[in-house]
Amino acid sequence: xxxxxxxxxxGLSLGSIYALIALGYTMVYGIAKMLNFAHGDVIxxxxxxxxxxxxxxxxxxxxxxxxxxxCCVVLGVSIERIAYKPLRKSxxxxxxxxxxxxSYFLQSLALLIFGSTQHSFPKIINxxxxxxxxxxxxxxxLITLVITTAIMAGMSIFINKSKTGKAMRAVxxxxxxxxxxxxxxxxxxTITFAIxxxxxxxxxxxxxxxxxxxxxxxxxxxxxxxxxxxxxxGIGSMPGAxxxxxxLGVIENLSKRYISTELSDAxxxxxxxxxxxxxxxxxxxxxxxxxx
Amino acid sequence: MKKIFAIALAxxxxxxxxxGCGNSGxxxxxxxxxxxxxxxxxxxxxxxxxxxxxxxxxxxxxxxxGINGVPVELLFEDDQVDAEMAVNAYNKLMDDGMDVSLGAxxxxxxxxxSEKANEDGILMLTPSGSQVECIQYPNGFRICFxxxxxxVNAAKFLANNNVAKKIAIIYDKSNDYSNGIKETxxxxxxxxxxxxxxxxxxxxxxxxxxxxxxxTIAGTDAELIFLPIYAQEAAYILTQAQSMGMxxxxxxxxxxxxxxxxxxxxxxxxxxxxxxxxxxxTQADEQNIKFTADYQAAYNAIPDQFAGDGYDAIYTIKxxxxxxxxxxxxxxxxxxxxxxxxxxxxxxxxxxxTWSADGAPEKAAAVVVLQDGVATPYTAK
Numbered sequence: 232x233x234x235x236x237x238x239x240x241x242g243l244s245l246g247s248i249y250a251l252i253a254l255g256y257t258m259v260y261g262i263a264k265m266l267n268f269a270h271g272d273v274i275x276x277x278x279x280x281x282x283x284x285x286x287x288x289x290x291x292x293x294x295x296x297x298x299x300x301x302c303c304v305v306l307g308v309s310i311e312r313i314a315y316k317p318l319r320k321s322x323x324x325x326x327x328x329x330x331x332x333x334s335y336f337l338q339s340l341a342l343l344i345f346g347s348t349q350h351s352f353p354k355i356i357n358x359x360x361x362x363x364x365x366x367x368x369x370x371x372x373l374i375t376l377v378i379t380t381a382i383m384a385g386m387s388i389f390i391n392k393s394k395t396g397k398a399m400r401a402v403x404x405x406x407x408x409x410x411x412x413x414x415x416x417x418x419x420x421t422i423t424f425a426i427x428x429x430x431x432x433x434x435x436x437x438x439x440x441x442x443x444x445x446x447x448x449x450x451x452x453x454x455x456x457x458x459x460x461x462x463x464x465g466i467g468s469m470p471g472a473x474x475x476x477x478x479l480g481v482i483e484n485l486s487k488r489y490i491s492t493e494l495s496d497a498x499x500x501x502x503x504x505x506x507x508x509x510x511x512x513x514x515x516x517x518x519x520x521x522x523x
Numbered sequence: 524m525k526k527i528f529a530i531a532l533a534x535x536x537x538x539x540x541x542x543g544c545g546n547s548g549x550x551x552x553x554x555x556x557x558x559x560x561x562x563x564x565x566x567x568x569x570x571x572x573x574x575x576x577x578x579x580x581x582x583x584x585x586x587x588x589g590i591n592g593v594p595v596e597l598l599f600e601d602d603q604v605d606a607e608m609a610v611n612a613y614n615k616l617m618d619d620g621m622d623v624s625l626g627a628x629x630x631x632x633x634x635x636x637s638e639k640a641n642e643d644g645i646l647m648l649t650p651s652g653s654q655v656e657c658i659q660y661p662n663g664f665r666i667c668f669x670x671x672x673x674x675v676n677a678a679k680f681l682a683n684n685n686v687a688k689k690i691a692i693i694y695d696k697s698n699d700y701s702n703g704i705k706e707t708x709x710x711x712x713x714x715x716x717x718x719x720x721x722x723x724x725x726x727x728x729x730x731x732x733x734x735x736x737x738x739t740i741a742g743t744d745a746e747l748i749f750l751p752i753y754a755q756e757a758a759y760i761l762t763q764a765q766s767m768g769m770x771x772x773x774x775x776x777x778x779x780x781x782x783x784x785x786x787x788x789x790x791x792x793x794x795x796x797x798x799x800x801x802x803x804x805t806q807a808d809e810q811n812i813k814f815t816a817d818y819q820a821a822y823n824a825i826p827d828q829f830a831g832d833g834y835d836a837i838y839t840i841k842x843x844x845x846x847x848x849x850x851x852x853x854x855x856x857x858x859x860x861x862x863x864x865x866x867x868x869x870x871x872x873x874x875x876x877t878w879s880a881d882g883a884p885e886k887a888a889a890v891v892v893l894q895d896g897v898a899t900p901y902t903a904k
Contacts, residue, residue, distance in 0.1 A: 233742070237738050238735060347563060347567065349565070349758075351762075351786060351787025352789075359768070360767055367767060369763075369767050370766070372734075442759060442763070446565075484734070487729075488735050488738070492725055492735065493696050493726050496728060496729065
């Protein structure tokens with residue numbers, strides 16, 4: 232039982248990191264109608280920003296987290312301006328290929344600057360393991376879980392209550408109508424990229440503190456998993472991304488524990504296929520009727 | 524315009540012709556030793572260590588007059604642990620007039636190279652290719668222990684020193700080196716009174732998150748966790764185990780070399796008490812102390828086992844050539860130097876070695892323990 236609980240908790244912690252990344256994917260898809268495959272690599276950039284400012288420049292953890300978030304926001308917004316904005320009227324395939332190109336660009340840039348070795352991530356969250364009877368919970372997993380839950384709750388309130396959130400929902404529903412209502416589509420898309428990238432920076436921070444090491448390709452696997460989580464929950468739906476991310480993390484860890492450590496990824500993808508067969512729009516995705 | 528083009532083309536062809544001449548002159552004025560290994564990528568530390576160890580030996584030999592009066596030239600190519608790149612690098616070295624091959628630094632690449640070296644019939648002495656198939660041909664020899672030998676040595680050590688009886692294993696199922704050690708270890712464990720309580724695998728697709736494997740082991744009564752894996756993955760495991768508050772003994776094979784650099788200064792406390800098998804100890808005897816000092820002076824780094832392997836490989840080639848009394852270009856150079864391998868005894872930095880015809884070295888294994896990032900020989904409590 233304790234065994235099950237501790238596996239569940241580490242799964243929730245992993246899943247909440249996936250959920251943070253998946254939020255970025257799903258928001259950008261919902262509003263800009265594109266798959267931003269470079270999103271996973273923004274995580275890596277965020278994590279390297281923390282490593283550089285703490286280990287090399289000797290800045291305080293709080294300051295370095297802020298620097299990392301600012302770096303990612305600037306990066307996300309510039310990627311959108313330079314690579315995606317000129318292609319807004321192009322076919323989706325062109326935008327998709329551009330996104331893959333940006334992803335390779337970021338990986339290679341990190342490879343050039345930081346080399347191919349894995350860099351150890353500074354221990355900026357120092358929390359000892361907590362023991363509840365027989366149950367041991369890693370301190371940083373607990374922090375990851377608490378903070379990501381808070382961020383996700385905050386995001387839900389922001390999207391549903393604030394004016395900007397309303398504008399984002401409007402653009403996602405009907406871009407042309409939103410523009411006619413006086414909403415600046417470009418500004419809304421920029422804000423979406425900024426928020427998504429800030430979430431990626433936070434995800435990078437938690438990924439680094441949980442697993443300890445960062446390399447140029449660190450972002451790609453969590454990026455793919457988070458994309459799967461977004462599709463799993465229903466791409467374009469924010470609660471879907473959160474649910475998808477958390478379920479994915481839990482399924483991955485439980486199958487590692489009880490079925491096979493080698494097959495866990497295969498099981499995750501098998502579950503995705505089954506869900507998509509039963510519900511093609513994902514768990515919480517809305518069915519959109521194409522206008523003929 | 525056409526004329527200029529034609530002249531340029533002709534000039535290029537002539538240059539190529541001369542270039543060809545220069546290269547194919549394996550002019551026997553030098554004893555060319557060629558090595559292949561990862562100099563970039565995740566496993567670069569292994570290749571760089573072997574290369575630097577070998578360079579140091581070559582420098583010393585040349586200062587003392589070369590091998591049988593012939594100066595030694597070391598050529599080293601990058602393979603990024605890729606078998607195909609290793610074969611290409613080997614072919615390039617052959618074009619550059621290689622007389623003896625150091626095979627490749629990692630097992631998979633070395634097996635590919637061993638096929639080619641067998642076709643060419645030259646002596647292949649791998650410093651660190653530990654898989655059985657690396658030396659499957661009569662011309663193949665190695666400096667390091669083979670994977671099955673390491674599995675046996677590991678079990679022997681744990682039993683003889685009474686370190687632990689209940690063992691858990693975490694191994695890399697996608698890696699031959701790891702599988703090789705693990706399989707032998709598991710099969711000989713009962714003979715030594717060791718009980719395997721848990722076997723946990725991972726693959727190169729899932730080598731960052733070990734929380735589930737560690738939790739599973741924490742739920743058993745294992746006293747020691749055996750890690751027959753490379754240092755990068757071990758770095759993940761040790762830091763995660765530390766943050767989970769696990770207090771097991773960790774024990775690894777020679778792939779654990781370089782763990783202190785990999786894990787970084789922030790996490791070095793996670794390696795305290797880590798035991799690993801290595802035939803190389805920087806302070807073992809006078810030869811090793813001198814080697815360590817020279818290596819540090821030349822490369823500003825503490826030599827690891829791979830550096831010792833590279834250094835010993837060059838001296839072994841020298842010993843074999845001198846025993847057979849041959850120089851590159853002599854008739855039957857390859858046959859004589861290969862035959863000499865089983866007749867020599869080399870007192871190297873990784874132990875005193877003799878070779879059997881199957882190519883495996885006979886030498887003693889030592890276990891070191893890490894404390895504050897420094898390895899010292901293990902002493903039984």
